[in-house]
Amino acid sequence: MVVDIKIRKKSDDLFHALADSTRRSIIRHTFEREHSVSDLARFYPMSFAAVQKHVAILERAELVTKRRSGREQLVRGNVLAVREALELLEQMEEVWRSRIDRMDQILAEDPKEGVMK
Amino acid sequence: MVVDIKIRKKSDDLFHALADSTRRSIIRHTFEREHSVSDLARFYPMSFAAVQKHVAILERAELVTKRRSGREQLVRGNVLAVREALELLEQMEEVWRSRIDRMDQILAEDPKEGVMK
DNA sequence: GATATCTACAACCATATGGTTGTAGATTAG
DNA sequence: CTAATCTACAACCATATGGTTGTAGATATC
Numbered sequence: 001m002v003v004d005i006k007i008r009k010k011s012d013d014l015f016h017a018l019a020d021s022t023r024r025s026i027i028r029h030t031f032e033r034e035h036s037v038s039d040l041a042r043f044y045p046m047s048f049a050a051v052q053k054h055v056a057i058l059e060r061a062e063l064v065t066k067r068r069s070g071r072e073q074l075v076r077g078n079v080l081a082v083r084e085a086l087e088l089l090e091q092m093e094e095v096w097r098s099r100i101d102r103m104d105q106i107l108a109e110d111p112k113e114g115v116m117k
Numbered sequence: 118m119v120v121d122i123k124i125r126k127k128s129d130d131l132f133h134a135l136a137d138s139t140r141r142s143i144i145r146h147t148f149e150r151e152h153s154v155s156d157l158a159r160f161y162p163m164s165f166a167a168v169q170k171h172v173a174i175l176e177r178a179e180l181v182t183k184r185r186s187g188r189e190q191l192v193r194g195n196v197l198a199v200r201e202a203l204e205l206l207e208q209m210e211e212v213w214r215s216r217i218d219r220m221d222q223i224l225a226e227d228p229k230e231g232v233m234k
Numbered sequence: 235g236a237t238a239t240c241t242a243c244a245a246c247c248a249t250a251t252g253g254t255t256g257t258a259g260a261t262t263a264g
Numbered sequence: 265c266t267a268a269t270c271t272a273c274a275a276c277c278a279t280a281t282g283g284t285t286g287t288a289g290a291t292a293t294c
């Protein structure tokens with residue numbers, strides 16, 4: 001299905017965006033309050049352009065949004081994308097949990113079955 | 118601190134490992150039950166060596182463990198790493214939540230203060 | 235109007251990533 | 265013993281990634 005490809009791509013973007021400590025730091029900062037891009041750039045040991053690229057990756061993953069204010073571009077964290085990532089991980093955990101449930105079920109079955117074999 | 122670097126690297130590895138749909142699929146499969154590497158390789162449209170590399174990346178992120186059984190290498194998902202990723206995301210969410218709390222606090226203050234200004 | 239600031243974006247570079255094929259060592263099956 | 269299977273790992277390749285510098289357009293400040 002085409003929709004599946006979209007979900008896959010979105011998850012790829014989401015986790016990829018999270019797989020960098022600078023970007024995780026930007027998320028935290030922009031969760032606290034809005035920051036302009038150059039505001040953020042002053043904070044990290046890299047060029048303005050590099051930070052700009054990190055913000056673009058976060059934006060594509062919808063982890064942050066940008067809003068223009070005069071000549072500044074204000075970046076704000078979007079908690080919904082983090083929730084999305086949490087849900088994806090919880091779905092994985094669910095597969096694991098259901099396996100444990102099945103094992104419990106097998107162990108709870110009448111032991112005679114096993115002994116008689 | 119040196120410990121921080123370790124945590125950073127670990128988080129990088131963890132989210133990077135999750136940022137690929139083949140690897141997320143392997144996690145799900147090995148959460149259900151153990152699979153040998155060639156078992157997994159038969160399932161995906163790529164070479165054995167490619168799957169082997171994906172498993173290595175998952176192993177480095179501690180998302181799976183391997184156990185030898187004769188000539189086979191059995192791969193099993195490790196739910197603890199998923200929990201770790203969940204915790205990291207929840208910590209981010211916490212920053213956001215505390216900001217909301219602060220805003221609520223400001224809005225709950227005696228309105229006279231604002232009016233009198 | 236002139237100058238400084240903030241942003242966008244292109245071009246470039248070194249390294250990482252995700253794939254391939256090929257070779258060789260262990261282990262099992264016939 | 266021989267053949268088949270499973271794994272490890274090296275070498276290679278195209279593209280992606282994360283950084284750089286430089287240029288140019290908007291906006292604000294003096």
